[in-house]
Amino acid sequence: MRNLIIAIVVVCLGAIIYLVFNFFVFERQKPVFQSHSSLPTHWNLQDDLSLHFSDASGIRSYSVEVLLDSQILFSQNEVVLNKPKTFALSLPKPLTELKDGTTLLYKVCVNDWSNTNFFAGNTTCVDVSLVIDTSAPQIEILARSPKISRSGSAFVLFKVKDIALDSVTLSNGKNEFRAFKHTFKDITLAPDEAVYGAFIAWPLENVLFEGSIRAVDKAANKSQILLHFPKNLNVPIRKSNIRLKPEFLESKLRSLLDQISDVRYDEFADDRERFLFINEQARSKDSNQILEATTTTISNKSYISFGISPFAALKNAIIVGYFGDERSYYLDKNLVSVAYHMGLDLASVRNAPIFASNGGVVILRQYLGLHGNTAVIYHGFGLSSLYAHMSDSMLKVGDEVESGDIIGYTGSSGWAFGDHLHLEILVQGHAVSVQEWTNPKWVEDNINAVFEQAHRRLLERVSF
Structure with missing residues (x-):
């Protein structure tokens, strides 16, 4: 027994000595x-x-x-x-x-x-x-839109030369925009050169516009050049007063709250509270979901190769609501809420087919509070189009559409006073004047001509 105790003590002392030397004296x-x-x-x-x-x-x-x-x-x-x-x-x-x-x-x-x-x-x-790498990136504008208007957008194509480019962004003085690589199939550039393009927005809420392009390489060398556009400060803002009828509110608000919220119709004190919830909180939630889709889910793949077609989603449509409208809502002669209309409302016949004007991929397809049945299609260079208040759509996220495909059918889902299409054009999350994008001359002068000028300029150099 004594020998066993001595053996245990020796083993314990050995373990202690081993631990001391390895973890304190001989830390490894x-x-x-x-x-x-x-x-x-x-x-x-x-x-x-x-x-x-x-x-x-x-x-x-x-x-x-x-x-x-x-x-x-x-x-x-x-x-x-x-x-x-x-x-x-x-x-x-x-x-x-x-x-x-x-x-x-x-x-x-x-x-x-x-x-x-x-x-x-x-x-x-x-x-x-x-x-x-001690050299800063070299930026050269190849072609750009001839001007930009407040609430509108513009397009620019430019070349960047650098051996290890890391990021290229545009700025309007307040907001930043990603730039996207573009390849002209018949033009081969040097290994350290690439063409970039992007749409840039002048959102309605921004008073000023100060355009610039910034390039940063992997060595943290930076270059920035100004992006000069002639500017149009005049924004046609239409003001409209909308009287909310109690019978409409009761039917519309009850169905909307059942579809979009965990809050029940009877939990609000009156129609005023219900409307404020829909017009402000639901609107804000819609905006956040649209912003996420049009900024975080867009890819480098572009469905715009050498130009774009004017957006003409409805045949024989009339305009019933303009972009930038300031809408004041009244209930019992009392002002309840004010909101800006960030799209173009188009009406035709009931359940009219909505057509894709340009190719793209569906990046959002769901029921939103104010917008109702909604689809958002990404086209390229940061450009997306939104179709709301639809009665039906067979699209799902990830579907690719081509010009002429049916996106869905007009309806009155969401906060809509009648059957129509609400069309928005978004540049990396910023809603811009839809009137520009439905105007064939504006599209030709500000988008398609930019592709042609940049291509011609590069082709002349290659030929030379």
């Missing part, structure tokens, strides 16, 4: 490299680049080698005496001038203060490849 955890995922692939040699390490026992030393084609350009070794738990190592910049496109390999090793490995400590080594 290597320094942790913390910044690999955030490192760029290209370097402009202006910004400082740092590698970050951490270790519980502290950082003892580091070494750096800079290699070009397996030849060592620079080497450095240094002891870190203050034993920092975290350590930032700034990569040394090459002492000689190097051409853009040159790849440097940084071999970095960091050692800690552990007594393991015969008191040499633990070591972490990392290799970092960086392409030298």
